[in-house]
Amino acid sequence: MKVLAAMSGGVDSAVAAARAAEAGHDVTGIHLALSRNPASYRSGARGCCTIEDANDARRAADVIGIPFYVWDLSERFHADVVEDFMDEYAAGRTPNPCLRCNERIKFAAVLDRALALGFDAVATGHYAQLRTGTDGLVEMHRAADAGKDQSYVLGVLDQQQLAHSLFPLGDTPKPAVRVEAERRGLLVADKPDSHDICFVADGDNAGWLREKLGDRAPNHGGAIVDDATGEELGRHDGTFGFTIGQRKGLRLGVPAPDGRPRFVLDIEPVEGTVRVGPRERLAVSALEADRPRWCGTVPRVLEGPEVTVQLRAHGAEHRARVEVHDGDRVRVELLEHASGIAPGQAAVFYDGTRVVGSATITATTRVVA
Structure with missing residues (x-):
């Protein structure tokens, strides 16, 4: 296959690209320039939007022996992710910009361009696993390394996107990925993981929003x-x-x-x-959500001992019953109360380890004291 490897400049995407090439695919590496002014985003080892990251990605591509290009998607990133982040907070909601970036940039803008250029798939360093189900559809499952599992932020991907995606690291623990990177001679083997929001330079979300939103x-x-x-x-x-x-x-x-x-x-x-x-007033027994995105067949009801919902990127799973109304509204009854859930957050639905889909929370029902 012709594979486009999205290379952030970190260890995960570098090893994912190397594995895709070693598997015999015709791989081309790309780095996404997401900032209109790279110096205004991250610096040093804090994130994934710096000039240093682009250089790290280029050096990794040279070691792997694959062509490498930089794609400037800064305007679309600002419109679809940064502006959305500001609008959501201005409306009193709590968005997840990484999830929005996956939905609108990495697996929409990038994948669409890749397919138009004749590529068959996009490979990334995300930790999740893809399998073919008994119905012939591509299923996304949690990663083998539960501590690095990123299926939550990938819960926005639909069947067409999953069918053209590769996650080469999904079956591997993170420490083993670093060991492999060192063995392959990749200089990013010891590079720290990125944290927080890539476009907030110092990690101070409130300060950044205050500056951008002003009055x-x-x-x-x-x-x-x-x-x-x-x-x-x-x-x-x-x-x-x-x-x-x-x-x-x-x-x-x-x-x-x-x-x-x-x-x-x-x-x-x-x-x-x-x-x-008080803390106890944060307990939530149910929630409403809209803008559902389904990884496969659209369900009417999800229930059973294996059905859970995850409400934060690194949060716990909660047993749940999920009802889909008119195809665009979702009601979730939490069989185990959750705490501190905010409109704007994503609810990602699982059946065992399989990701069924996601929706954006619009309202919650508090537990009556």
């Missing part, structure tokens, strides 16, 4: 209030600085009567109100 209405300033009494406990300079479940950085001037910490329970961006209360 954008209706998020400039408001009250932090007690959810039970309505008492004003403090002021803030933008709801974009908060997410449901947050404990730190609230700067409340009035302690709770029982001395226990308070958590963000609700965000009302129009009024600019942030509601806080």
Whole structure:
């Protein structure tokens, strides 16, 4: 097959490209230039949007012996990922930009261009496994290394995208990937993993949003209030600085009567109100979601002992019953309560290790105390 290997400049994508070439595929490496000004994104070892990363990817391609190109997708990345991130926070929601990048950039813009250029598949360094099911469809399963599993952020991929994807590392523990990289002579063998959000240079999401959103209405300033009494406990300079479940950085001037910490329970961006209360008020028994993306056949109901939902990239699985209404609305009954779930987050549905699909959370039902 003709394979396009997306090379971020990290160890995982380098080994994935090497494995694809060793398997006999005709491999071409590409690095995605996602920042219109690389110096404004990450620096050093913090992320995947730097000039150093592009150079690391090029050197890895040279060692592997494959052609290498840089594709400038900075305008589309800014429109589809960065602007979406800002809009979601401005609306009081909590998005996952990595998931959005996979949906709209790596497995949409890149894959579409790859197919148009005559490539058969795109290979990445993501940790997930692909198998052919009994119905002939391509199934995506969790990675063998549970600690590195990235199936959650890939839950937006549909059948057509999965059919043209390769995840060469899905069956391998991360430590073994580093050992392999060293054996292959790849200089990125010891390069630290990227963390946080690639386009937030210092990892300070709230500070970055404050700078970018500025005085954008209706998020400039408001009250932090007690959810039970309505008492004003403090002021803030933008709801974009908060997410449901947050404990730190609230700067409340009035302690709770029982001395226990308070958590963000609700965000009302129009009024600019942030509601806080005790941890137990964060418990959620059900949720509503829209914009579903299915990896295969669209289900009507998902239920059974193996059906779970994951609500954060590195969060726990929760047993659940999932109902799909009119093809575009999803209701999830959580058989095990979750905590601190925010609109804008992705709910990814599993049947055992198989990823069934995902949807974007629009509302939650709190457990009645």
